[in-house]
Amino acid sequence: MRAADGKGLRIRANRAMTGEGEAPLLEAKGIVKRFGSLLANEISDFSVRGGEVVALLGENGAGKSTLAKILYGYYAPDAGEIFVNGRQVEIASPHDARALGIGMVFQNFTLVPALSVFDNVALFQKNLPAVVPRAEILKRMRHYAERFRLTLDPWMQAGQLAVGDQQKVEILKQLLAGARVLILDEPTKVLAPQESEGLFKTLTELRAQGLGIVLITHKLREVLACADRIAVMRHGRVVGVVGRREAKEENLLALMFGDKPMELPSPLLDPAGRHDRGVCALEMVGVSTTGGAGHIPLRNVSMKLRSGEIVGVAGVSGNGQREFGDLILGLLQPETGSKLLWGEDASRWSIAAVRDKGVASIPDDPLALACVPGLTVRENLVLGSGARYSTGLGVDWPRLDADMNRSFARLGFSRPNFESRAATLSGGNLQRVVLARELAQQPRLIVALYPTRGLDARSTIMVRALLRDMRDRGAAVLLISEDLDELFEVSDRLLVLFHGAVAAEFSPEDFRADLVGPPMIGVTEHSDAA
């Protein structure tokens, strides 16, 4: 079984390697897709060949996901033709796409959390017999897993897997179902740096076996790291296809943004908003929390955060970062030890009380954690403001509008339509709404949890500049991130969390991956030496 499979792959690989002039695995011509009056896609030509990684690069809302969903049969294009191996095909549904060897890994995974890895993979196979051939599927799973660095325990429940491993299951099930073209929509959005590395190694192996890979992303570094060709999208069109050799950061950025100037926050200095420097905004004294319900317990955490400084928190995903942020915001309460905000014992404060004192929160997933999709932007802007805009039982909408207009203007964001529902905004725009809301009231302490995860290059630069700016104006900032580059760039001090405890602390002169890395995985000698 195993040998046969390997041979099959190799034959395909050879064919793809040798046939440069051969028809592309997948090609789309003259695709047009409109949503109402919005032109979502107008693609004259897009193709992926066997044995290459094509990156679809573009800002949020440039139309990358739409194109991918058309190729996967999720949307029907208004016009255009799609060819598989040079043969024109009709892809009316994801089922058709799978039958033609096109697989897609979505941003939000489509696993059944209660089922095992094996069940999830088996369920996805074409024409699965009534009696599941367990041994055979297992054998093929193991085979692919070894070859492509996708090793997993087949009997683990999918819901219990780390995000990076869930993604492996998604890829594995597509491979077993016979995918020859693999479309990955923002695959690194949910991954820690090491996990991204692993994914790129997998993609390299897949390419070597002759698969065609479409990588949707807005991260330049990823593109430069692993793509053979880069198709840059803007406003629904492919505005340029650049080969790996010619690709440079500058020309890609120019293609992505056109001649628009970068949108950077204007100087925000507002003398009224200045706070005293050096006041201890947040102090944790020997705080421990209980775990349970999927929480990592924090163990004996002591730290201080002063006004006018940014303290970064580094760590591998799942070492208590989220719990650390939740603890400060009042979502979790200390089991032992105490949490002080501006010198007051805030260990038992409610979330509303913490926010009322001037604590703002910038979460990584605004749609899930900070917005209500069914409400309008305006209604979302008033949430969490306590009693600030209340007039009796109602809301003082004009005053809210005035404050929020000012906040959007000060941050240099264009003001979205306050009447539109939050669900209709793109991820980047939603994050802007959250930022405008959270920063409108001159917060004194900002808890930023992976604030740039999933943002495009421009928004990322903007958010980092904003955090520095708030720091300069006297706010205390806690930046929790898994992106070491980001932490090194922005932080004034760096804490490393490991298994829920503070494993090390660094000052800027020691901001080097070889020093900060070891305590992240529990090796402490290096930090002692430093």
Add this chain to the structure above:
Amino acid sequence: MRLDGATLWTCASARAKAFALVTAAALGVFASLLVAAGKDPLEAYIDTLTYVFGNAYGFSELLVRMIPLMLTAVAAALPARIGLINVGAEGQLYMGAWLATAGALAFSDQPAFVLLPLLTLLGFVGGGMWALIAGVLRALRLVNETISTLLLNYIAPLIVSYFIFGPWRSPETASYPQSPAFAEAARLPTFFHSRVHFGLVYAMASLVLYWLVMTRTRIGLDMRAIGGNPEAARRLGIPIVRYILTVMFIAGGVAGLAGMAEVAAIQGRLVSELSPGYGFIGFLVAWLAGTSAVGVVTMSFLFALISSVGDILQITQGVPYAVVNILMAVILFIVLGRRTVGSAAR
């Protein structure tokens, strides 16, 4: 929130069209059923129409049926806005009637202007406390409110039965289990020499308040936030537990008002067969009406009409009343079928 006249009109006409469509489809399916049973559907419908709309009495009886439906629909609609499913309006109705009866029997010597507000309050508290049991269990994350409200429905009528078979059993009608008749001062006033009673005012007030709170107030906004994304609401400091308890209490209270009105206006005493399933039909009404207060009124009207159809068919055509359940199920199927996946049908 800021709609111009034209949009409002389009909305209203679309809604009216949908309502007409649902009604027509349901009556059509039901007609084929009657044909299968060897009856003449046209004659049955004409009978119903002449009975309901042909004279003031028929129409007033329709209104009488609508009152408990509208109240119990509010009892289901309000918790639904924060994502809670209250299927317990039936039990809450019984407990409202029970506590109101306790008040009516204990303070029977009081004048009406003292007694009626007191009974109203007791009816509200009786239903509210009953719903609060489910609210507390939910807030403590012990029992899902759908299960607990459903099960409490079976307990409430038993409590009522215990009292009318035992402590409150009327000495005058010893052969039939019921409480003594309420004093005249404890009887809720009725209008226009019909059985249409003051409960109509409670129902209308509940609906107007429901609409105002949901669309115009901070509380309504908080509630829609909890219903739309509980995790975000929690993270933004909205006191979810407090909302669960308050909303369940008020919802149960509104259902309790329906029970209070049934004993104080219609029956004049506590009886065991107080409600022919008003609480369950009210849940259906709330579900089909979506978030709309006007929808609650139109759907209550429709279901009141349907139960009239049942009564009339029983008399004129000799069809058992239970066929009405088939008609209601048909309507539910049609409405759910028309609704696209993922809309407000929660």
